[in-house]
Amino acid sequence: xxxxxRFARFGLQFTNVAAKTLRVVPNPQCQHWRAFNVSxxxxxxxxxxxxxxxxxxxxxxxxxxxxxxxxxxxGDVVFAxxxxxxxxxxxxxxCGALESVKAASEVYxxxxxxxxxxxxxxxxxxxxxxxxxxxxxxxxxxxxxxxxEIEKLMSEEQxxxxxxxxxx
Amino acid sequence: MNTIITKGYKRGIHKCLYSVFExxxxxxxxxxxxxxxxxQNNRTTNNYGLPPSSFVTNSTKNNLKSSNxxxxxxxxxxxxxxxxxSYDVFTNLALEDxxxxxxxFSYHHVLLLWVNDPCVVIGRHQxxxxxxxxxxxxxxxxxxxxxxxxxxxxxxxxxxxxxTFFTPRERYDRKYNLNILTRALFREWAIKSEINxxxxxxxxxxKLSGTAAxxxxxxxxxxxxxxxxxxxxxLGNCLSKEEVNYISxxxxxxRSPIKNLCEINRNVNTSQLISSVGYExxxxxxxxxxxxxxxxxxxxxxxxxxxxxxxxFPGIGNLRTEFKSWEWIYGKTPKFSVEKEIFLKxxxxxxxxxxxxQVEKGLIHNVTITMPNREQLPVVSxxxxxxxxxxxxxxxxxxxxxASTDNIMQAINSH
Numbered sequence: 272x273x274x275x276x277r278f279a280r281f282g283l284q285f286t287n288v289a290a291k292t293l294r295v296v297p298n299p300q301c302q303h304w305r306a307f308n309v310s311x312x313x314x315x316x317x318x319x320x321x322x323x324x325x326x327x328x329x330x331x332x333x334x335x336x337x338x339x340x341x342x343x344x345x346g347d348v349v350f351a352x353x354x355x356x357x358x359x360x361x362x363x364x365x366c367g368a369l370e371s372v373k374a375a376s377e378v379y380x381x382x383x384x385x386x387x388x389x390x391x392x393x394x395x396x397x398x399x400x401x402x403x404x405x406x407x408x409x410x411x412x413x414x415x416x417x418x419x420e421i422e423k424l425m426s427e428e429q430x431x432x433x434x435x436x437x438x439x
Numbered sequence: 440m441n442t443i444i445t446k447g448y449k450r451g452i453h454k455c456l457y458s459v460f461e462x463x464x465x466x467x468x469x470x471x472x473x474x475x476x477x478x479q480n481n482r483t484t485n486n487y488g489l490p491p492s493s494f495v496t497n498s499t500k501n502n503l504k505s506s507n508x509x510x511x512x513x514x515x516x517x518x519x520x521x522x523x524x525s526y527d528v529f530t531n532l533a534l535e536d537x538x539x540x541x542x543x544f545s546y547h548h549v550l551l552l553w554v555n556d557p558c559v560v561i562g563r564h565q566x567x568x569x570x571x572x573x574x575x576x577x578x579x580x581x582x583x584x585x586x587x588x589x590x591x592x593x594x595x596x597x598x599x600x601x602x603t604f605f606t607p608r609e610r611y612d613r614k615y616n617l618n619i620l621t622r623a624l625f626r627e628w629a630i631k632s633e634i635n636x637x638x639x640x641x642x643x644x645x646k647l648s649g650t651a652a653x654x655x656x657x658x659x660x661x662x663x664x665x666x667x668x669x670x671x672x673x674l675g676n677c678l679s680k681e682e683v684n685y686i687s688x689x690x691x692x693x694r695s696p697i698k699n700l701c702e703i704n705r706n707v708n709t710s711q712l713i714s715s716v717g718y719e720x721x722x723x724x725x726x727x728x729x730x731x732x733x734x735x736x737x738x739x740x741x742x743x744x745x746x747x748x749x750x751x752f753p754g755i756g757n758l759r760t761e762f763k764s765w766e767w768i769y770g771k772t773p774k775f776s777v778e779k780e781i782f783l784k785x786x787x788x789x790x791x792x793x794x795x796x797q798v799e800k801g802l803i804h805n806v807t808i809t810m811p812n813r814e815q816l817p818v819v820s821x822x823x824x825x826x827x828x829x830x831x832x833x834x835x836x837x838x839x840x841x842a843s844t845d846n847i848m849q850a851i852n853s854h
Contacts, residue, residue: 322656350564350589350690350773365655368563370690373638374652375563375589395688437509437609 317405318421319430320381325405328421333382336409337369337400340434345371348397353378353389353411360384360413362420367410369400382420384413508545508609508657516546516725519740520717523553525747528584528595531555533758534747535603536587539658541752544607547740550720551603552713555595557670558582559677562590562651566689566772572681574829581677585768588662590651591692594677598668598699600712604661610726611659613638613652618728620648620665623719627711628704637693640665645698665716667709668701681829687775717742769801769826777832781808781839794818794836798827806835 317325323341326333342348350370360366360380367378389411393399400408415421425433521538523531531553538551558581559571567573567583570592576583595601604616617634624630632642640648640663652661674697700707721739724731731738749756761767777796782789790811797805803825806818820838822831 350688352564352773370562370564370589373562373588373590373650374654375587377653377655379656397688 316427318381318424318426319433320379320424321433322379324379324381326381326421326424328415331415332387332412333384333415333421334409334412335381336404337378338430339404342401342404342408345369345374345376345401347371348400351393351397351400351410353394354380354386356386356388358386360386362417369397378410380413381424382413382415382417384416386411386413388412508607511545513724513726516548517738517740518548518550518721518725520720520742521549521551521745522713522717522742523551523745523747526554526556526597528555528558528560528582529759529762530747530755531601532560532584532586532762533755534745534752535660535662536758536762537747537752537755538605539587539653539655539660541754542605542658544605544610544658548610548725549605550717551605551745552717553601553603554597554599554709555601556582557594557596557673557677558584559592559594560584560586561592562690562692563587563653563771564589564690564773565592565692566685566687566775567769568772568777568827568829569680569685569687569689569775570692571677572679572829576677579677581673583768584762585771586651588651588653588660589690591649591690592678593649593664594669594674595664596669596673598666598670598701598709600665600667600709600716602663602665602716606659608654608656608659611652611654611661613650613661615728616661617648617650617663619719619723620663620716622723622730623712623715624700626719627715628700628707630700630703630707639695642698642703644696646695647698647700665712666697666699667707667712668699669697671697671699681832683832684778685775686778687773689773689775765801765826772798772801774799774804777827779832779836781836783840792839794839796827796832796835801826803827803831808839 317327319325319338323338323344325336325338328334337345348369348371352368352370354360354366358366360383362380362383364380365377366380366386368375369378370376390399390409393408393410400410402408523534525531525534534553535551538549542549559567559576561567561570561583563586565585567585571583573583602616602620604619606612614634617638617640620640621632621634624632630642632640632647635641635644638650639646646666648663648665650661650663653659678692678694700712718736721736721741722731722733723729724735745751747755764770775798777794777798779794781792781794783792784790792811793809795805795807795809795815796803797807803820803822806820806823807815808818809815818835818839820835822835825831
């Protein structure tokens, strides 16, 4: 339940930010710009998969991590096995594993692309995934080869709904 | 690779189950008992028969959305107990992995029971050298294997039963599975056991069972060991490591005292366990820990003897080869380094050096020694890029002791 309230908070933050950005551009002539602002903001925001990974895209690079819900469900992560830079991945490929109290959980790639970087700090200190799953606990980065895949992932709002539905 | 057991306990159980079902006038599909019973007369080495129809899985079915899996009602879920006919650890791990990859468990939950010849099985992210003495195991004909699930190292032999509970990820429930074990022990032998914080089944804080799991999509499994009458002396010997200092962030095993079930009740053995755990699993509802008695058993698909062969499970041979490969067992070892203090004698005094061997992907990567003045010197060794093992480590140590005392002294003096 704790994780759900945290999500609710994220959702609120998100809508606030969007509202503010809209307010910054009061000129009605900038209708086009306003729309652009919102959509680029959405892209910079995280998108989620049904397997509880998140991505955030900057330019052509996507950063991948696991969600607060997943982190909470796993418990203390004791080992992180991440994909090597240079690995070419298809969407939904198995690309690593996180081990917590005796369970190895597969990590699936949310997008197709080539791995450019893995988070060495997480390999050294897997606990970062628990303490900071959206920031220091990111797992790896990849170049986006098929931007259409991003659109199909869930937004923060949709993911929240998805979690609610799964609980019932 | 593996042999079909036509005598001994498995056949015994099988026959008796078959007659139980026949007496109850339950019309079970023949395939449920597809195995040696049916094929006893027409079996040849090339023809183990065809897999039961329930094995034919339709991968498109696996596209059920996760929220829908949890909506499947208990009454629509069937259960099976699969009993592997192989004692080979690699074959059994391959069978487990095959089912995990290919089977659709949405409407059909499976408990796989398997027994191995002596071997040590380490967790997916473990270092075999920190758990066992690999060179010693090899000379004692104990196999070493790496499994796909997390957790620590375990010793298997014919006195230990392995239980794998397969479900869709959304139905993964470790407590449910462990309760099946404790209930089975209580029903059959009135043995009262507990489940501790680490999800081990214990009696008086001594472990009967160890647990590990693999979670993926759409499937997940939880497997555990159950000690009936394991050779405890061997178990202890096999899980002792070489006395050197290993530095690594690989998953560490938690060493715990263990107990065999036969010490509590001497009637317990693996074949009895197969029967009692299997029945307990079948008589319990699929989605809740509620006993459904014989009524529930009759709704299930019963016990099925499994031949883990290519005919039944296309592709299982490749999986087995992979499990047996050096690249999987040793190459997957998280990088680590080994430290060992070495004392080298000069004419009048002793010098303490620290040997450091760095190992990446199972291969010796870098060898250095740290001098008494804390300076690090690289060591050129012919063993670089060779497999790391205890023998190669002692070769390096001996080479240093014998040949290079003078060189090292010179190196010290020149600095």
